[in-house]
Amino acid sequence: MSAATSTHHRTCPFCEATCGLEVEVDGLEVKSVRGDEKDVFSHGFLCPKATGLKHLQEDPDRLRRPLVKQPDGSLAEASWEEALKVVDASLSPILADGDRNAVAVYVGNPSAHNLSSLLYGPVWLRALGSRNVYSASSVDQMPKHISAGLMFGAPLSIPVPDVDRTEHLLVLGANPLVSNGSLLTAPDMRGRLHKLRERGGKLVVVDPRRTRTAEAAGEHHFIRPGTDAHLLLSMVHVLFDEGLTDTGALDGHLNGVEEVERLARDFPAEAASGACGIEAEEIRRMARELAAAERAAVYGRIGTCTQEFGTLASWLVDVLNALTGNLDREGGAMFTRAAAGQRNSAGEPGSGRGFAFGRWHSRVRGLPEALGELPVSCLAEEIDTPGEGQVRALITSAGNPLRSTPNSERLERAVQGLDFMLSIDIYVNETTRHADVILPAPAPLEKPHYDVALYQLAARNVANYSPPALPRNGVPEEWETLGRLTGIVSGQGPDADLDALDDLVIITMLRRELGDSHSRIAGRAEAEIAAELADRRGPERILDLLLRTGPYGDAFGEDPDGLTLARLEESPHGVDLGPLEPRLPGALRTASGQVELAPEQIVVDVPRLREALGREHNGGMVLVGRRQLRSNNSWMHNLGPLVKGKDRCTAHVHPSDAERLGLTDGAQALLRSAAGRIEAPVEITDAVMPGVVSLPHGWGHDAAGMRMDVATAHAGVNSNVLADESAVDPVSGNAVLNGIPVEVGPAG
Ligand SMILES: Nc1nc2c(c(=O)[nH]1)N[C@H]1C(S)=C(S)[C@@H](COP(=O)(O)OP(=O)(O)OC[C@H]3O[C@@H](n4cnc5c(=O)[nH]c(N)nc54)[C@H](O)[C@@H]3O)O[C@H]1N2
Ligand SMILES: Nc1nc2c(c(=O)[nH]1)N[C@H]1C(S)=C(S)[C@@H](COP(=O)(O)OP(=O)(O)OC[C@H]3O[C@@H](n4cnc5c(=O)[nH]c(N)nc54)[C@H](O)[C@@H]3O)O[C@H]1N2
Ligand code: SF4
Ligand SMILES: [Mo]
DSSP: OOTTEEEEEEEOOSSTTOOEEEEEEETTEEEEEEEOTTOTTTTTOOOGGGGHHHHHHHOTTSOOSOEEEOTTSOEEEOOHHHHHHHHHHHHHHHHHTTOGGGEEEEEOGGGGGOHHHHHHHHHHHHHHOOSOEEEGGGGTTHHHHHHHHHHHSSTTOOOEEOTTTOSEEEEESOOHHHHOOSSSBOSOHHHHHHHHHHTTOEEEEEOSBOOHHHHTSSEEEOOOTTOHHHHHHHHHHHHHHTTOOOOGGGTTSEEOHHHHHHHHTTOOHHHHHHHHOSOHHHHHHHHHHHHHSSSEEEEEOHHHHSSTTHHHHHHHHHHHHHHTTOBTSTTSEEOOOOSSOOGGGSSSTTOOSOOOOOSSBOTTTOOBOBTTBOOGGGHHHHHHSOSTTOOOEEEEESOOHHHHSSOHHHHHHHHTTOSEEEEEOSSOOTTGGGOSEEEOOOOGGGSOBOOTTGGGGBSEEEEOOBOOSSOOTTOOOHHHHHHHHHHHHTTSOTTOOHHHHHHHHHHHHHHHHHTOTTSTTTTOOHHHHHHHHTTOOHHHHHHHHHHHHSTTBOTTTTSTTSBOHHHHHTOTTOEEEEEOOOOTTTTOOOTTSSEESSOHHHHTTHHHHHHHHTOOOOSOEEEEOOOOTTOOTTSSTTSHHHHOSSOOOOEEEOHHHHHHHTOOTTSEEEEEOSSOEEEEEEEEOTTBOTTEEEOOSSOOOOOTTOOOHHHHHTOOOOGGGTSOTTOBOTTTOOBOOSSEEEEEEEOO
């Protein structure tokens, strides 16, 4: 080892699994990335994406300097001062016209893994004050936020399956062996599910594809896309019909049981079977086995959210958990108790203001707000529909909506009509190539990391902080860039005093904490606590406050053994805070102080589900997606080792459909939907059910003006050309990305 060699223990920021990595660095060069055997949560596990940390660090296409659009349309490097001046000169007149909503923001997925954006994003968005805030959440988990918010009182109060102790796990529309888990933070799902089966437990997978997870399961059912709610409500029917409900420790804490029973009456197994394609007797058996299991959990993910009945399916997952007595019990579906920032452990335990959404609606289509944002399916029309309130400027932050959101072609046309576009990103990609200014962000190894959001959904209570491993080389931290934007949109210009802003942020948070009579530091002296925080700034200072006032925190001296950021700094492999424990009713924040099993805003959608029971299936094809192990949505295809090998952007078609439709393996197919048409190579496989074609999302890297040479050489096609922006789950406004009607035939 040379003198300059150092070893860094870091949490991987790429997906929700939060694996601990051991990164060896020599000078500025990353020598190796391995799993950290001593990590308290992942115990050495890692996936092939982890080495992306090294390749991303070295990627010559990764942006290190701001880019500004020139009169000839090209993007040229500029200094930070110059770039921010352009941002100010472009945004300020639009805001000065008086309509804050004229500036739209789209926040992408990597922000959920980013301390800067999690903690400073809200600050800058508040300063902007626009209702046109969009994010990847509405092409993802928004239905689950809504069902959890209404049932338990807070949108992040999402029960997670206690995978390490359950005896029976029913998985719908998730493929954790490939995705590594989502709304379920648990590194090494393969190992965890293997142990589940080893201890005699059962894994049942419901998916229109025979996925890797399905292959590792004891039982797999093909399901017609978009019909999970039919299946689940008929399982509820079976439970009531056969007297199998047993709400256990939840007795006395549940509202709406009778209403759910009444709603389920119209969904006998025979009726649901016609819709979802699973035999009635199988549905009954699935319900009976779920009820009979000692400890069981139902878990649904992307396939249950990004579909026509996304909110109903998300709701019914937890209705089943509750009715079988598995909600909040060991081995069931439980609420994590996170170390920092969790809404359901702040304030008065057991009840609260509840969850409100639909507080405003989108201008053109009237879709509901949720969590302060509008559904991204509306973004194109908000830009391209003239009239008062029209969007004139767009700011994207760690997002690639031109590949990840529905009807990308319309959105692409729309963004070209904007007065101004700014992107905070690390690449010139399909989206950011349209920006007038691109501001780069540091690479993952150059920034601190703590998963404030994902640790709230972990299958075990853990905390792990990673300091930066490499210097930033002149690229500001993202919170500083967001601070600059805050200055600009609040009229102070790009040179506003960042430290003053930062001080204001922390003091505001501290005062709120001190003023909360349920806080562990209620009534303490502000100066005393501020002094303890004084050595830090930015997100680390906020994190320290959150950790210390959190459920395991030192409460600034009250519990000297409690958590602080300093203690996490001394624990490079993380701190294990124990297995999940029952948290009800204390974790509830509903107004009633009860679990709301039949929230009005969800129940109103059941008639639509009933109508769909009788829908004709006339042999048409529907499109679903699929994730791939060496991929991460749209943005890791510029890293050579992750794209090498044969073309992965293929259309999976069942042999019977291939024959019927005249498709041959390896030849191009033409896929047409209401929104658009694309061509993709056919891969014939019986891993997909008849009537379903599967194409991964996040490809199509051959757009002009991109600067991602490796990705462009493995371009693939963009499946979201086919997703119809007018098809949404009406309760949440979430996009329908699975179960899209398509016509498929040979190309040419
Ligand atoms: N058809 C279909 N569409 C889908 C899905 C699907 O299953 N099917 N899945 C949906 C889901 S679940 C999601 S989450 C979305 C994702 O949608 P997006 O978040 O819009 O897309 P990503 O591909 O994650 O793009 C991430 C962007 O962030 C940039 N980036 C990476 N790291 C950083 C960083 O540290 N800082 C900054 N500032 N930028 C960074 C990348 O260059 C890229 O531009 O896609 C959705 N779209
Ligand atoms: N390797 C890798 N890991 C990732 C990502 C990635 O792109 N690559 N993306 C990350 C992100 S942003 C997210 S949100 C998570 C998502 O995590 P998961 O939800 O586990 O991811 P998917 O693999 O998309 O699994 C969705 C499954 O739903 C199935 N499906 C489609 N329609 C239906 C339906 O109507 N009903 C049912 N029951 N199933 C259906 C699909 O066939 C697919 O197998 O993964 C994260 N992890
Ligand atoms: S599973 Fe996720 S967190 Fe773990 S190494 Fe892979 S990308 Fe990183
Ligand atoms: Mo996602």
